[in-house]
Amino acid sequence: MRYSARSSALAAGVAVASLVLAGCGGGGGAAKGAAATLDIATLTSARSLDPADAIGSALPYFQAVYDTLIQRAPDGAYRPMLATEWAYDKNRTRLSLTLRQGVKFSDGTVFDAHAVKANMEHFKKGGGGAAKHLDTLRGVTVEDATHVTLELTAPDPAMLFHLSDAAGLMASPAKLADGSLKTTPVGTGPYTLDKARTAVGNKYVFERKRDYWGQALPYKTLTISVFDNETAVVNGLKTGQIDSAVLQDANQQAALESDTRLKKEAYTFDFQGLLLFDRAGVHTPALREAKVRQALNHALDRKTMLAQIRQGRGESTDQVYGPETKGYDKALDTYYAHDPAKARQLLAQAGYAKGFTLKLPRISAIVGDALASSIQADLEAVGVTVVWDQLDGGSALQKVFRERAYSAMVMNIGQSPNDWVTTQELVAPGTFNMFGSTDPTVQSLLPQVRTGSDQQAADAARALNKHLVEEGWFVPFYRMTYQLVSSADVKALRQSGMAVPSIYNYSPAAS
Numbered sequence: 001m002r003y004s005a006r007s008s009a010l011a012a013g014v015a016v017a018s019l020v021l022a023g024c025g026g027g028g029g030a031a032k033g034a035a036a037t038l039d040i041a042t043l044t045s046a047r048s049l050d051p052a053d054a055i056g057s058a059l060p061y062f063q064a065v066y067d068t069l070i071q072r073a074p075d076g077a078y079r080p081m082l083a084t085e086w087a088y089d090k091n092r093t094r095l096s097l098t099l100r101q102g103v104k105f106s107d108g109t110v111f112d113a114h115a116v117k118a119n120m121e122h123f124k125k126g127g128g129g130a131a132k133h134l135d136t137l138r139g140v141t142v143e144d145a146t147h148v149t150l151e152l153t154a155p156d157p158a159m160l161f162h163l164s165d166a167a168g169l170m171a172s173p174a175k176l177a178d179g180s181l182k183t184t185p186v187g188t189g190p191y192t193l194d195k196a197r198t199a200v201g202n203k204y205v206f207e208r209k210r211d212y213w214g215q216a217l218p219y220k221t222l223t224i225s226v227f228d229n230e231t232a233v234v235n236g237l238k239t240g241q242i243d244s245a246v247l248q249d250a251n252q253q254a255a256l257e258s259d260t261r262l263k264k265e266a267y268t269f270d271f272q273g274l275l276l277f278d279r280a281g282v283h284t285p286a287l288r289e290a291k292v293r294q295a296l297n298h299a300l301d302r303k304t305m306l307a308q309i310r311q312g313r314g315e316s317t318d319q320v321y322g323p324e325t326k327g328y329d330k331a332l333d334t335y336y337a338h339d340p341a342k343a344r345q346l347l348a349q350a351g352y353a354k355g356f357t358l359k360l361p362r363i364s365a366i367v368g369d370a371l372a373s374s375i376q377a378d379l380e381a382v383g384v385t386v387v388w389d390q391l392d393g394g395s396a397l398q399k400v401f402r403e404r405a406y407s408a409m410v411m412n413i414g415q416s417p418n419d420w421v422t423t424q425e426l427v428a429p430g431t432f433n434m435f436g437s438t439d440p441t442v443q444s445l446l447p448q449v450r451t452g453s454d455q456q457a458a459d460a461a462r463a464l465n466k467h468l469v470e471e472g473w474f475v476p477f478y479r480m481t482y483q484l485v486s487s488a489d490v491k492a493l494r495q496s497g498m499a500v501p502s503i504y505n506y507s508p509a510a511s
Contacts, residue, residue: 037221038490038506041233041245045201045226049193050181051119052126054166056414056498063503064206064222065106066187067214068168069097069116070160074505076324076417076496078160081214082111082170082188092155092451099146103213105172107186113142118173120150123166132430133162155451157420161497190217190503202226218507237262237485244486246500250311253483263492265484269499270412271317273476274360274375275426278407279437286356287407293472295346297336299382300375304338306478309370313481319465320474321422322415324496327449327461332469343382355383360408362388363396367410375410404434408475415479417496419461423449427468441467 046061047053054062071081085098103111117140124134136156141149152159162168172186180186183200185193191206198204206222225242227233230252236242238259247253248270256262274296281288302316319332347353358379362372367388376386389406391399399405413432416422428446429436445467448460468474482499486492486506493505 036219036508037223038219039223039225039241039243040506041225041227041236041242042500043227043230043233046204047201048182049185050126050179051166051169051171052123052131053128053182054169055129056165057500059166059498060500060503061204061224062166062169062185063189064191064224065185065189065193066169066171067189068164069170070164070168071504072161072164072495072497072502074493074495074502078164081164081168083163086160093152095150095152095159096143097148097150099148100213101146103188105174105186105188106192106209107172107174109172109174109186111170111188112145113148114145115170115173116140116148117142118176119170120167122171122176123169128166130162130166133158133165133167157450157457158416158418158424161416161418161421165497188213190214191222217504222503237487240487242487243490244484244492244501244506247483247485248480250309250313250481253313253481254311256483256485261488263486263488263490265492265494266313266481267484267494268315268323268415268479268481270414270482271320271322271476271479272366272410272412273320273474273478274408275411275413275432276408276472276474277404277432277434277437279473280435282407282435283405284356284358284407286350286352289350289352290471291346291350292352292356293475294336295343295350295382295472296379296384296475297472298339298343298346299384300336300378300475300477301338302477305371305374309368309374310478310480314478315481316478317476319469320413320415320426320476321419321461321465322417322479324415324417325419325422325461326458327419327422327465329462329465332465335469340378340382347383352383355385357385357387358408359387359389359406360410361391361396361400361406362410363391363393365393366412371410401431401434412480414499419457420449423461423464426474427464437473439471 044057046058049061051062051066067082069081069083071079073079082100083097084100087096099113105111120140124131124137136152136154138151138153141151143149170188171181175181175186190212191208194205194207204224208216208220230247230249233245234252234255237245276287276293278284278287286292306312306314306316317333318335321327372388379386400409426432445460445464449457449464452460484492484494489509491507491509492501495502495505
């Protein structure tokens with residue numbers, strides 16, 4: 001199983017398209033000229049620019065200054081970046097990478113196999129939110145300056161995805177240990193951080209490298225502006241202070257409907273739903289029963305929730321696997337009808353005719369008043385009493401994921417195009433399966449999703465998805481429609497596997 005820049009016609013086509021895109025003039029259209037700035041708005045800040053702290057929602061900050069080993073095209077195809085070829089052995093536990101020659105970090109350090117080894121060890125041990133993506137990495141063997149082998153404890157169908165994401169970011173090995181990368185990133189990427197014009201947590205300014213090893217990106221200056229609400233983002237788009245942004249809030253999307261000067265593209269990425277952690281009944285014994293979990297699914301009126309809370313901007317669903325995965329089954333989107341009588345019947349059959357109490361943490365940024373009231377009313381209508389605990393983001397992280405103090409939580413979760421990413425995140429023991437829930441069917445199918453042939457893995461993923469829905473492992477509400485908005489003179493492409501575009505996905509509209 002080998003990938004190379006020479007042997008993949010598909011990747012070559014994508015790469016040519018990319019070069020055409022990136023090779024357009026150095027500005028944001030005729031009005032902006034060659035020295036143009038691209039100003040992207042976001043609600044996500046990057047308090048640290050050390051690759052070990054990188055997570056998907058903040059990836060554009062890191063892409064500006066660090067290249068990844070593999071690049072992921074807008075449609076999800078993999079193509080060469082710092083690695084020009086890659087191949088697995090027959091057991092898929094050894095991944096060999098051929099590295100690009102003649103590349104240097106911005107401090108003059110040479111990019112080579114030793115740099116790859118140092119970076120991957122740094123990322124794996126760094127304790128960041130994405131460090132778990134290298135859990136299967138046993139070690140990195142340096143074969144010579146331009147060849148490394150990743151030794152895996154088991155096949156990892158998501159490894160190439162991760163190497164095109166946070167785990168594949170490469171920083172100068174000379175800076176990994178001293179902590180300076182948090183504020184002074186040193187990579188091989190297309191930009192460098194302009195610290196004098198950057199205000200951490202507010203505005204980040206990147207200047208295009210003159211000696212970048214690859215094709216120069218079309219904008220001389222990249223600015224990422226951080227906002228604390230989408231109303232301000234919309235105002236910035238309307239006044240032309242912002243060139244592009246992704247809007248999540250349905251009200252803010254509606255506020256731009258009549259503005260014909262802005263280009264808008266709707267798409268889904270996150271699903272919102274109730275993640276049930278406590279299927280073993282540690283805190284809430286009722287959740288041990290599949291019939292209780294099924295009752296919760298029947299109790300929620302997803303169509304009304306979507307219409308009233310999201311103004312219909314989304315797609316109701318009963319599954320956690322997204323439409324780009326092989327495990328996705330459209331029929332499972334409507335598996336559970338809204339049926340309070342059925343919910344009460346299932347609760348009675350499970351021994352909870354009088355209901356039970358479900359305590360849930362609430363972060364206002366995720367669970368607004370309307371959503372909280374809707375969930376509470378629908379569940380109380382079948383006898384389940386919801387008690388909300390108001391938390392801020394920091395205390396939620398501590399109480400939910402470290403102390404494991406709650407049985408469930410309403411969350412927004414990105415739907416990866418990779419089946420194993422979804423399986424690893426939500427089904428395998430870990431952050432979102434903190435109590436290690438499993439059953440014989442899950443135990444049988446997980447290894448097949450992980451180690452089977454493409455067809456075997458796809459079949460197993462579909463079977464696993466169906467089983468999870470039938471057993472009520474989760475209570476999804478809907479996939480939320482996001483909106484990629486850009487000014488008339490900017491062309492922006494959405495990115496497979498990310499909620500926001502990669503920095504490579506922007507170009508002057510005239511090109």
